[in-house]
Amino acid sequence: MKKDTFHLNISTSDNLGIGLFKYSLLPDEKFIITNSMLAKMLGYSLKSEFKNLKLDNLFLNAQDRDVFFKTLKKKKRIKFFETTFRKKNGGSLWVAITASQIGSRDKKYLEGIIEDISLHRQMEEKLALERDFMQGLLDNIPDAIYFKDRQNKIIKVNKFYVQGLNLKYEDIIGKTDFDFFSADQAKRMLDDDNYVLNTGKPIVGKIEHNVLPDGSWSQVITTKIPMYDRNGKIIGTMGITRDMTAYANLERERLDMLINALTVLSRVLEMRDPYTSNHNNNVANIAEKIARVLGWDENRLLGIRLAGQLHDLGKIGIPLDILNKPGKLSNLEYRLIQEHVKKCYDIIKDVNFPFSLAETIYQHHERLDGSGYPRELKQDGIILEARILAISDVLESMTSYRPYREALGLEKAMLELQEGSGSRYDSEIVKIVFNLVKDNQGKVFWGIN
Ligand SMILES: [Fe+2]
Numbered sequence: 001m002k003k004d005t006f007h008l009n010i011s012t013s014d015n016l017g018i019g020l021f022k023y024s025l026l027p028d029e030k031f032i033i034t035n036s037m038l039a040k041m042l043g044y045s046l047k048s049e050f051k052n053l054k055l056d057n058l059f060l061n062a063q064d065r066d067v068f069f070k071t072l073k074k075k076k077r078i079k080f081f082e083t084t085f086r087k088k089n090g091g092s093l094w095v096a097i098t099a100s101q102i103g104s105r106d107k108k109y110l111e112g113i114i115e116d117i118s119l120h121r122q123m124e125e126k127l128a129l130e131r132d133f134m135q136g137l138l139d140n141i142p143d144a145i146y147f148k149d150r151q152n153k154i155i156k157v158n159k160f161y162v163q164g165l166n167l168k169y170e171d172i173i174g175k176t177d178f179d180f181f182s183a184d185q186a187k188r189m190l191d192d193d194n195y196v197l198n199t200g201k202p203i204v205g206k207i208e209h210n211v212l213p214d215g216s217w218s219q220v221i222t223t224k225i226p227m228y229d230r231n232g233k234i235i236g237t238m239g240i241t242r243d244m245t246a247y248a249n250l251e252r253e254r255l256d257m258l259i260n261a262l263t264v265l266s267r268v269l270e271m272r273d274p275y276t277s278n279h280n281n282n283v284a285n286i287a288e289k290i291a292r293v294l295g296w297d298e299n300r301l302l303g304i305r306l307a308g309q310l311h312d313l314g315k316i317g318i319p320l321d322i323l324n325k326p327g328k329l330s331n332l333e334y335r336l337i338q339e340h341v342k343k344c345y346d347i348i349k350d351v352n353f354p355f356s357l358a359e360t361i362y363q364h365h366e367r368l369d370g371s372g373y374p375r376e377l378k379q380d381g382i383i384l385e386a387r388i389l390a391i392s393d394v395l396e397s398m399t400s401y402r403p404y405r406e407a408l409g410l411e412k413a414m415l416e417l418q419e420g421s422g423s424r425y426d427s428e429i430v431k432i433v434f435n436l437v438k439d440n441q442g443k444v445f446w447g448i449n
């Protein structure tokens with residue numbers, strides 16, 4: 001390198017904030033040329049002060065120094081070597097050295113640049129600190145947290161997630177839910193992820209039953225949100241899933257206690273009027289069979305079963321001689337019987353169920369065309385549970401013996417449903433009932449009464 005060129009570089013480099021140097025390695029060790037910026041960086045006001053320094057002594061870390069000179073000896077050049085230098089006042093400065101060795105056998109020089117990277121290092125340390133803080137936070141939260149890319153591949157998970165699957169972190173990254181969960185479950189998870197990716201809307205607090213790889217099941221509550229890049233583009237999803245199994249078990253125990261209490265009540269009714277015992281069981285069976293065709297979850301199935309068991313509980317307040325009176329009822333007697341619906345509603349309306357039990361029972365004598373009682377509700381005013389219960393009730397009553405009449409038979413009951421399909425009765429449910437009968441060789445598909 002010509003001397004003139006080097007001078008030009010020196011003045012330019014001062015403006016760029018880069019330290020420039022030529023250092024003699026042999027025969028003696030000293031700085032031959034430096035720019036003002038290098039002196040300034042290390043706290044020296046004069047370039048001349050710098051000339052007496054030895055490069056070895058500038059290294060604060062002896063190990064770094066050894067690696068630096070070893071690499072140089074081997075490769076004759078070194079690129080962006082990061083280390084700390086001793087400043088004039090004893091302080092330290094993060095620098096990056098890029099240098100090449102030149103010269104002959106007995107005259108060796110080192111030429112290169114030294115950059116102040118303290119700001120860069122500070123930023124890096126700050127980022128690392130933030131990263132550690134975030135990771136610490138993620139790992140200490142007792143919920144499964146996971147990040148997925150647009151292709152639904154898992155890109156990051158926390159410790160709780162790893163422990164839950166009982167696998168190694170490396171075995172999870174890059175995989176999808178299909179690698180760990182049943183196809184059904186993974187499909188549901190995929191649908192949720194895609195919903196978030198495609199709409200940008202979060203899914204908040206979704207309750208799910210999951211079967212884990214070891215066969216145990218859990219109830220979880222999941223929230224999924226979209227992840228954005230700096231330009232506001234959705235780049236993936238973040239999910240957090242909390243295990244609610246213990247809580248769900250408690251809830252279940254509470255519910256079981258309630259159900260037991262109500263079952264006692266219905267037993268009282270059954271002791272009083274033995275005909276209702278079979279009736280309630282059968283209605284519950286029919287309603288459950290219909291609901292299963294509709295693909296309801298276990299909780300909703302339990303609700304409709306319970307509604308079937310308890311729907312006529314209000315008859316407990318009606319005199320037996322009216323309830324089982326042979327022959328025609330007077331208007332007053334008929335109105336009294338109708339009151340069983342409201343009576344039952346009043347008994348259970350304040351009991352807190354995770355399904356609409358009281359309302360289902362309240363509506364079980366309503367008809368879609370408004371010809372039912374007690375509120376003469378119509379169409380959308382009648383909930384699906386009550387539509388199912390109504391049809392189950394008619395089907396069971398007509399096929400059973402009553403003290404005031406013989407059993408009318410399945411054929412007549414089916415005729416009633418067919419005639420009322422679309423007017424009094426929900427046509428979809430009537431269709432399901434017809435299919436259930438057909439699948440059972442045209443016979444009753446519930447317990448023998
Ligand atoms: Fe009833």
Ligand SMILES: [Fe+2]
Binds near residue numbers: 283311312
């Ligand atoms: Fe009934």
